[in-house]
Amino acid sequence: MKYTAALLALLSTLAVSCNREKRLGNVTPGAAASVQGTRESELQPGAVIPSADISNPFEGNYDAMNQGRRLFSQFNCSGCHSPGGGGAIGPPLIDDEWIYGNNPANIYETVVKGRPNGMPSFGGKIPSYQIWQLVTYVRNMSNAAASRKGEK
C-alpha cells in the first residue's frame, strides 16, 4: 500500500513538474508566445490575459520564513536593503512600493535575474528552494511593516 501511495505521489509530482517545465515546442506561425515567467508590467497590448501567477511553494510557511530571515543576512541582502528592510544601497522592502512587482514570482525573478540598477543576479548560485524561502521572508517584511504603520 505504501509503495502504491508513494508511486502515485511521485507520478503526480512528476506530472506537475513536467507541466511546469514544459518548453514551447514547435510554435505554429501566427500563434502568440505565452508568458513563461511572470509579467512585470500591468500594461498589455490588446485584450488583457489574466496572469498565470507562479505561486510560492512555501507561502504561509513559518519555517520557510525563518530560514529566509537567516538567508537574508547570510547572503548579505541585509547589507544593501538594511537588516530591518528600510533600504540603503537597495530600495526599502518594508513599504508597498515595488519597482519590479511584489507577487512571489516577481520577487523570485528579481533575485534570480538581478535588476538593471544594481540588484545582483543570484541565479545559478543558490538553490531554488532557498530563493523561495527568501521570497517568503521578503513578502512578510512588508506585511509586518504594514501592520506597524504609523509607528515611529
Place this chain on the structure above:
Amino acid sequence: MPAKDYANTRFSGLDQIHTGNAGALKLVWSYSTGVTRGHEAAPLYVNGTMYYVTPFPHTLVAIDAATGAKKWDYNPKPVPASKGVACCDEVNRGAFFSNGRLYYVTLDNQVVAVDANTGREAWKTRVGDIQLGESMTMAPIVVKNKVLVGNSGGEFGVRGWIKALDATTGSVLWTGYNTGPDKEVLIGPDFRPPYAEDKGTDLGVTTWPPDHWKIGGGNVWGWVSYDPELDLIYYGTANPGPWNPDIRPGDNKWTAAVIARRPDTGAVAWAYQFTPHDVYDYDGINESLLADLPIGGRTRKVLLRAERNGFFYVMDRATGRILSAEPFMYTNVVKSVDLNTGRPIEDKSKAPGFNRMAKNICPAVPGAKDWEPMAYSPKTGLVYIPAINLCMDMEGVEANYIAGTPYTGHKTLMYAGPGGHRGEFIGWDPVQNAKRWGIREQFPVYSGALATAGNVVFYGTMDRWFKAVNAITGQVLWQFRTASGIIAPPMTFRGMDGKQYISVADGVGGWAGSIVAAGLDARDGYADKGFVNAMKDLPAHTSSGGTIYTFALP
C-alpha cells in the same frame, strides 16, 4: 582644481565680495543638471567656462559661466549595475582640470580624460571591477602629468589602493596598495614613519588575521593634496573591513591613516594611523590641508586634519609628527592622543563587537567631520569646519564575505549629539586650538566650506540654505533658499568681465541624505547603516534635486 590649490586651502584671493556688500548678492543664473541624486561636486571654472560632473551617469557639462548657457556635455556611459556597489548614493566629487583636459572617475571604475574645449573623450581607462564590489567616487588630482585616483569599497571588502595614470595616455604607471606586503604598499628603504610602532616589515600583513588584508579596506575615496617643494602627495585611507572589529584583530594597517607618497613612484615617505584597529568606521580620508603656520615661535610647514574622531590634528608634513591634537567637537571615545607614541587613548568600554551593543558613542560613524572639506583663510588665520554632531549605538554582527556584496557586520543607530543640533559650522583657530565661533545647524553640515579674501566664508545646509558668513565674527551676512538641500562645496571665480561670482550645486543625498535621494523608509531606524534614525525629519524639509546656482553682486 576642486580644492582651489594643491594645498587644499579652498581659499580664494578674490575680495570684490566682502563683509560690507555680501548682503546684496543676487542670483545671476541657475542650471538644472537633470539628475536628482546627491550632488557632491563643486563646479570648476576655467577661462569663461564652468564644468560640472553630475551624480550617476556622471555627465560632464560645460556651461558658459557668464550666462548659464549650455555649451556641450559628455557622457562616459557607466554601467547601471555599478549603482549596486555604491555604498553611499551614486555620487561623484568632481573633475580636475589640467593641460586642456578634465579628468574624473566613474562609479564603474573608469578614469576619463575629456578635452575641455570640445568635450571629446581623450582616453578612458578601467582600473577596477564592480564584481569585487569596487567603485570610484573621488575627485582626482593631477601632479606632474600623473592622474592620481583611488578606489571605494570599504563596505564591500575591497582592498584599497591609489594609482597614478599617465595624463597624456591614460596608462597606469604605478599602484600603491594600502594593505598587504610592503612590496605592494610601496614601502621601501626610504620609508620614515614618525612613530616607532610603525617601523617593521610587512605591517600591512602582520597586523591582520591571515590573508584578511586582501579584503581589508583602506580605500581612497577622499581628497589628495600635494606639496611641490617636498614633492609629496598626501591622502587618507578609509576604514578597515568589515565594520565588526572582532573579525579582524590587530591594528589593521594601513587603514584609517594619512599617507605621504612620492608622486613619481608612489613610494611611501611616511604614514600615520589615526585610528589603529578602528571599531567605529572612522575613515581617515578627510582632506589634508597644507598650511604654513606660526607655531612655537617659528613658521612650521603643517598638515591640518579635522578628523572623524573629533580631534583636530596639526602635523609636520615633512615627517608626519603630530604637533598638536585637540578636540574640536564633543567626543567621548578618544580621550587624547599620546604625542610620544602617536596612539589615541581610547575609552575601550565603548567598543562594539559580537553581543556587545555599545551605547552613546560620540561622534557617530560619519565622525565630527566626514569628507566635506574645510577651508583655511590666511587672512583670518582660521579654519572653517563643516561639522557633524551625532552620537550612536553600535553592535557587531556576523559578516559573510561574498565578492560584490556588502561586508560590514554591524547594527547601528545614530541620533543627535549633546545639544540636539546635528550640525555646526565652526570657525577654528588651528594655532591656539580654540573655537572662535560656531553656527549651529539642525542637520549635519555636509557642504564644503569656501573662504575668500573678502573675509566672507560660504557654506550650505541640508535644509536648503546657502549662507555667506563673516569670516571673523561668524555673523550670517546673507542667505539664499535653494530648491534642494546642499551637500557640495561652493566655489568662487572671477568672470571674463572681471566680476566675482559664487557658485554652488544643490541636490541633497549622499549617505546622510539617502532617505530623500533614495526614498528610504523612516520606520527602520537601522536603515542606511543607522543614518535613517538621525534623519527621519529630512524629507519634511527637502526633496531631491540638482541645480547649479551662480550669484554675484548687482
